[in-house]
Amino acid sequence: MWDSQHARYQSMLAFCREHNKIEEYRPYFEKRSDEEMCNIAITLCHMTDRMLSSYIKKLEKDFVENGGIKERMYNARTGYRNTVVEQLKAEIARLKSLLDSHGIKY
Template sequence: MENYEERPVLTRQTNWDVLFFYQKSDVIYQLSFAFCNRFIHPYKDRTRDQMIQAARSCKQNIVEGLADGVTSTEMQLKLLNVARASLKELREDFEDYLKSRHKQIYTASHSQYEAMLKYCRYHNKLQDYAPYFDQWTDEQMCNYALTLCHMTDKMMMSFLKKLEQEFITQGGIKERMHRARTGFRNKQDERLKQLETSLPAIKQALQQAQSEAEAWQKAYNDLKQRALAAYYRQADEIAALKAEIAKLKGKA
């Protein structure tokens, strides 16, 4: 029988700081913020706020989704998909920026493409990118952002597939609660059944012990009576001998 204690109701909290797609989402947000500050007018172009909010929404929904995953796999899946949607919106804004200004979207034929792809693949932390935020051109920043968005989305899809499989095999919070409660009741029922099965044997052993105790008590009483009888006989004999000795001494 399945042990309910081995299938907890609450799932383990995921440490998002160590997930590569979260680390990349942090880079994307900071890169987007720096890009907007450098290249998009704060008042004349509403795209600025939309891009920053989309980048923030991606990162924050990852955090909220993973935190909600402790109790709700369904909510976790929904929020992570919201993060993906925000990421796609941001990617579209970066592409629109390049297209509207007749700048290049790097492809495999571009001289910087392979180096950019390799750098984004093996670097996840903000400190790996922050020094370049003031050095890259707007075209470079957009292309690095697009590459990071693509990689992050791909990683999140893999993570969502993993969560989907866990949901299929383990169920959601209600199923885990039902399974835990049912397991607990089954364990109690099994223990009760064991006790009820062993009760006749215990009862028989108790009766046997009581019979043995009564036999030992009877033997003890019998031995006690014989010992007392022997004691009194010897006491009477000693008293008689003492009296006889006293008479003999009187005649002497």
């Protein structure tokens, strides 16, 4: 297995970062040795594992900071209700002021 000190490792890593479709690797199946193809496959597996691990950590962080779907739905509903209540309170105050200015008792 090639490590990061191997002479071809950096060029292989750069190629793998830019190419993720099997069609892009097919021309090399006959040109490269089994060892080279195995190292490419291992590199792709490591890259995929690192990417998925990073994504899972991001999802965990987002969940801790923002909660799950139920919490977000609850916050959206209560936020909407609070907005409507504040708008209604402002409208009631405006109407009371209007009635008072016309001397109407309520």
